Amino acid sequence: STVEQAGSSGGWLPAGTLPKDGIASWPQLAMDASGTLYLLYSISINENRGLYIMTSNNSGETWSQPNRVFDAVSAGWGLVDHPTLAVTPDGVLHAAWVKGSPDGSASPQGIYYASSTDGGLTWSDSLKVAEPGHDWPRLVSFNRQLQLFYSKLADHGVWQRWVTYNGNTEDPQGWGTPVNLPGWSNISAPFGVAVSGDSGSAEDPAGALHLVGVDIPTGSLRYSAWEGERWSQTETYDPQYPVMGVIYQTAAQTDFAVSAATRLAGGRLGIVWKLNSINQEA
Structure with a gap:
């Protein structure tokens, strides 16, 4: 498709x-x-x-x-x-x-x-x-x-x-x-890498390299982008698992990872990740 x-x-x-x-x-x-x-x-x-x-x-x-x-x-x-x-x-x-x-x-x-x-x-x-x-x-x-x-x-x-x-x-x-990579320890594998733009494109002249992963202790998503000479400071996103009805467990009891990361239309970054908890699956 x-x-x-x-x-x-x-x-x-x-x-x-x-x-x-x-x-x-x-x-x-x-x-x-x-x-x-x-x-x-x-x-x-x-x-x-x-x-x-x-x-x-x-x-x-x-x-x-x-x-x-x-x-x-x-x-x-x-x-x-x-x-x-x-x-x-x-x-x-x-x-x-x-x-x-x-x-x-x-x-x-x-x-x-x-x-x-x-x-x-x-x-x-x-x-x-x-x-x-x-x-x-x-x-x-x-x-x-x-x-x-x-x-x-x-x-x-x-x-x-x-x-x-x-x-x-x-x-x-x-x-x-x-x-x-600094700030990137305790990350569940696999993690996601995505590229947007290329050199000379109107939307993203310099291009961008994106890195996203799941933090093992908390289950939060971590994100950084390549800024030409160094990686940006790590950002953290809390998926609010309880709101989704998911009981998060630590690495010893769960299987979780980022399956894919890709650049979408409008400059958005799409992320697919997996979280298998003891009682439920997201």
Whole structure:
């Protein structure tokens, strides 16, 4: 569905099942400047485990056969998880994902990255961009940079690093030093990242990069925006869970996270988040 039609049930195509083979999880959708859609997903376990991508040139009516991005079996991985996908203005596809422990009980074993310059047909060798103990990568294209955000499980902090478009994204030296964002600890993962505008646009000449997450102790939403040289002071929004009839519980008893953040018409920022309490769900 297009943005103009999304508010109408008649504007959506009938639901279909993609992909046909394997137990897929964590689908990630991106679109390039020509309107081609890219669907990245993981098959986390079993004999076909790995990352796969499908494309559509007709707004999702039909899709290509899956193409393998990363073969976790050949790499000797027991589990691959939590992929993210971005397309930069030069048409290059960028993917990042997590090497997990086979039984899911141990800490993640690192975050890896690869790129494709031919629409997802072939991919570069994987590059480790975050050490063990980090999870939930988020890739976005902003201000001629590929930005990578991820979560550190030890303190639930948010980290950031980036590489310029004209840099060598497959070279570890091309990536900036990881930065722990100030004021962003005790944040539930995943968190949301959104980009609005671009350089030279009438609405938002400098563009804007938005970060939003759920505070673990309180359940409040936290928000910051990139101001060109630094992040803005963190803002806090109380969703008033009791008013919605929700009993908020702390992290030990609840599963909550920001699922999506996107810029809407009129300069508004849309946020979707999940809160599963013991007694009720929002």
